[in-house]
Amino acid sequence: xxxxxxxxxxxxxxxxxxxxxxxxxxxxxxxxxxxxxxxxxxxxxxxxxxxxxxxxxxxxxxxxxxxxxxxxxxxxxxxxxxxxxxxxxxxxxxxxxxxxxxxxxxxxxxxxxxxxxxxxxxxxxxxxxxxxxxxxxxxxxxxxxxxxxxxxxxxxxxxxxxxxxxxxxxxxxxxxxxxxxxxxxxxx
Amino acid sequence: xxxxxxxxxxxxxxxxxxxxxxxxxxxxxxxxxxxxxxxxxxxxxxxxxxxxxxxxxxxxxxxxxxxxxxxxxxxxxxxxxxxxxxxxxxxxxxxxxxxxxxxxxxxxxxxxxxxxxxxxxxxxxxxxxxxxxxxxxxxxxxxxxxxxxxxxxxxxx
Numbered sequence: 001x002x003x004x005x006x007x008x009x010x011x012x013x014x015x016x017x018x019x020x021x022x023x024x025x026x027x028x029x030x031x032x033x034x035x036x037x038x039x040x041x042x043x044x045x046x047x048x049x050x051x052x053x054x055x056x057x058x059x060x061x062x063x064x065x066x067x068x069x070x071x072x073x074x075x076x077x078x079x080x081x082x083x084x085x086x087x088x089x090x091x092x093x094x095x096x097x098x099x100x101x102x103x104x105x106x107x108x109x110x111x112x113x114x115x116x117x118x119x120x121x122x123x124x125x126x127x128x129x130x131x132x133x134x135x136x137x138x139x140x141x142x143x144x145x146x147x148x149x150x151x152x153x154x155x156x157x158x159x160x161x162x163x164x165x166x167x168x169x170x171x172x173x174x175x176x177x178x179x180x181x182x183x184x185x186x187x188x
Numbered sequence: 189x190x191x192x193x194x195x196x197x198x199x200x201x202x203x204x205x206x207x208x209x210x211x212x213x214x215x216x217x218x219x220x221x222x223x224x225x226x227x228x229x230x231x232x233x234x235x236x237x238x239x240x241x242x243x244x245x246x247x248x249x250x251x252x253x254x255x256x257x258x259x260x261x262x263x264x265x266x267x268x269x270x271x272x273x274x275x276x277x278x279x280x281x282x283x284x285x286x287x288x289x290x291x292x293x294x295x296x297x298x299x300x301x302x303x304x305x306x307x308x309x310x311x312x313x314x315x316x317x318x319x320x321x322x323x324x325x326x327x328x329x330x331x332x333x334x335x336x337x338x339x340x341x342x343x344x345x
Contacts, residue, residue: 020247023325024228024332148343149291153315156294161309165325170248172319173241179313182247183325 004028004035013042019168023182152176216263217284217293220338223258223275226251226324227331240336242320248334257333264295264339274335276328277302282337285312292316293339297323318342 004025011017012025029035151174155167164184169177224237231253237243243254257275264270264284272280278299285294292314299308313321317340326333 018246021250024247024250028228149288149316151316151319153313153319153321155311155313155321157310157312159308159310161306163307170242170245170322173239176316176319178242178319179315179321181308181311181321181323181325183308183323185325185327 004038009035009038010042013039013046019166020180020182023166023184027184153179155179155181216265217287217340219262219264219270219282219284219340220320220336221258221260221262221272221280221282222256222336224334224336225255225257225275225328225331226334227253229253229330231255240320242322243334243336248324251332251334253331254334274299274326274333276326276333278307278326280335284339288314295337295339297337299323299326313337315339316342 008017008021008025009029012022012029015022017025029039152169152172154169154177158165158167158181160183165182166184167179167181170180172178224234224243226248228251233243233252233254234256236256236259237254242248258272260272262270262272262282264282266284266286269281269283272282274280278301281298281300283296285296287293293316294312294314297308297311297313298306301307307326308323311323315321315338318338319342320336320338322334322336324332324334
């Protein structure tokens with residue numbers, strides 16, 4: 001058997017294959033010790049990357065990092081790099097006031113634009129302020145109507161017995177769904 | 189003496205059932221069964237499958253060679269099962285259960301192993317005339333069998 005290409009194997013590992021493709025690739029993996037080993041290798045690699053990322057995240061002390069930057073700026077003053085405490089606090093206060101004003105404006109708008117119950121009750125059903133929408137309905141002669149069965153095929157019931165399997169649809173030439181029943185069978 | 193338009197109407201009325209034969213319980217419905225050996229190894233795709241666009245779409249597009257092993261046309265009568273022997277010796281049984289009021293066919297399919305036990309005990313499908321359904325997955329000669337079943341004929345659109 002030919003080796004599975006790396007992309008296909010990686011997509012199987014990432015659970016990125018379609019259902020049918022996954023069945024085929026998994027079958028090939030199951031029947032080949034080499035492919036099994038490659039999958040195991042991918043799993044090991046994934047685990048190593050995850051562990052490394054966890055270690056890295058645990059080692060970073062953000063407070064210490066910022067304190068270090070702050071100390072560095074103080075040690076070698078640079079007019080374009082300085083911590084201005086007062087400005088930061090003023091900015092925070094400004095943001096809070098802006099948010100409060102935005103909320104107040106939103107509440108006022110809602111109260112002004114929503115009509116009260118009395119206003120709604122007093123509105124005449126033939127109110128000319130409202131836009132009238134007319135729908136034109138063409139009534140066809142039922143005697144002349146042609147009935148087309150829904151296109152495609154679909155599974156109503158399936159019993160795989162002692163096998164495993166799945167069913168799904170593929171699109172036909174006219175875009176109609178066509179039923180596919182896939183029975184998972186190990187190569188003899 | 190009958191008028192000419194009336195005569196034409198009478199003849200047309202008399203011939204109407206002949207012109208459009210209804211699909212009834214008694215009439216036989218043609219069904220096409222094709223068995224394809226599909227392999228992932230590079231190769232050719234039988235040109236006879238050109239009208240089967242579904243076989244070029246996933247997951248079938250994972251196969252790079254397709255060879256038609258069998259192609260049979262049978263006539264199905266409601267309630268009367270038909271049996272075909274597959275290339276792997278298994279028996280495919282197909283039964284037209286009923287013609288639905290909307291013109292679709294309700295079909296029952298099962299596959300038995302050579303030893304007699306069931307491989308696919310039951311598959312019940314409803315299909316529009318001429319629209320196939322597929323049973324795939326049996327391992328055979330280093331490939332996979334894809335069985336396509338098409339009941340009735342697609343209406344001319």
